[in-house]
Amino acid sequence: MNAILSLREVSKSFDKTPVLHPLSFDLQPGERICILGPSGCGKSTLLQIVAGLTQASGGGVFIDGKPVEQGSLYVPPEKRPINMVFQDYALWPHMTVRQNMAYGLRRQKISKQEMNARLGRLQELLRLNGLLDRRPSELSGGQQQRVGIARALATEPAILLMDEPLSNLDIKLRTDMRNELAALLGQLSIATLYVTHDMMEAFAIADRILVLRDGAIDQLAEPHQLFERPASPWVAQLMGYHN
Numbered sequence: 666m667n668a669i670l671s672l673r674e675v676s677k678s679f680d681k682t683p684v685l686h687p688l689s690f691d692l693q694p695g696e697r698i699c700i701l702g703p704s705g706c707g708k709s710t711l712l713q714i715v716a717g718l719t720q721a722s723g724g725g726v727f728i729d730g731k732p733v734e735q736g737s738l739y740v741p742p743e744k745r746p747i748n749m750v751f752q753d754y755a756l757w758p759h760m761t762v763r764q765n766m767a768y769g770l771r772r773q774k775i776s777k778q779e780m781n782a783r784l785g786r787l788q789e790l791l792r793l794n795g796l797l798d799r800r801p802s803e804l805s806g807g808q809q810q811r812v813g814i815a816r817a818l819a820t821e822p823a824i825l826l827m828d829e830p831l832s833n834l835d836i837k838l839r840t841d842m843r844n845e846l847a848a849l850l851g852q853l854s855i856a857t858l859y860v861t862h863d864m865m866e867a868f869a870i871a872d873r874i875l876v877l878r879d880g881a882i883d884q885l886a887e888p889h890q891l892f893e894r895p896a897s898p899w900v901a902q903l904m905g906y907h908n
């Protein structure tokens with residue numbers, strides 16, 4: 666199978682301080698990889714490079730085999746078949762839920778009919794019925810993030826990026842949404858990179874978990890393999906092994 670996303674020796678430094686060391690991995694069509702690691706290890710930076718919101722310092726990024734960043738070549742975010750869900754929702758406060766959901770569709774040449782059909786499907790899928798004319802401030806945190814997810818899915822991206830989408834929710838809601846999101850992503854089978862510092866979330870959602878530590882990949886494996894064969898003392902500790 667051909668990877669939908671490939672990173673080859675991608676690195677990033679800010680002011681000569683390395684934040685990501687050259688790292689490579691592939692995301693397969695329909696696969697969900699969770700990038701798991703503590704605060705500051707480079708998770709958001711990695712996601713932003715894939716989205717095109719930050720340029721890498723070196724290496725190549727390929728979508729469906731075609732380079733989107735390599736040497737002087739750089740494809741801007743709006744030209745990549747990617748969409749992103751943010752930790753703080755990043756909804757437009759002055760727009761209704763419907764307008765927020767349709768925002769990414771401005772550039773897509775789709776008919777009004779197709780747009781309404783998509784919004785209707787997403788409204789059902791994300792349980793937003795009856796909320797489409799509200800503004801974000803009139804929604805709960807969980808509802809706002811559902812809108813953020815609907816907005817990202819509306820463009821039918823080849824790759825979905827999620828950066829700690831549940832971290833702003835309180836603990837009870839986070840548990841409910843985690844299960845809901847795991848079911849939703851399973852049903853959609855869209856290639857997803859999902860960033861989290863929460864192991865429970867990674868285990869609920871991931872086909873494979875990429876453990877990132879200090880800007881380097883410690884292990885990339887199926888969840889059960891992290892338990893059974895942790896590749897480093899760090900992963901072992903993360904899995905709850907005590908020495």
Ligand code: ADP
Nearest residue numbers: 679680684702703704705706707708709710711
């Ligand atoms: P994470 O998402 O895992 O918490 P980040 O990718 O946000 O980590 O950040 C990784 C490191 O890069 C941190 O040390 C952070 O301070 C640094 N960093 C991130 N963005 C910038 C920036 N624009 N300028 C300078 N340093 C940055």
Ligand code: MG
Nearest residue numbers: 708709710828
């Ligand atoms: Mg982050």
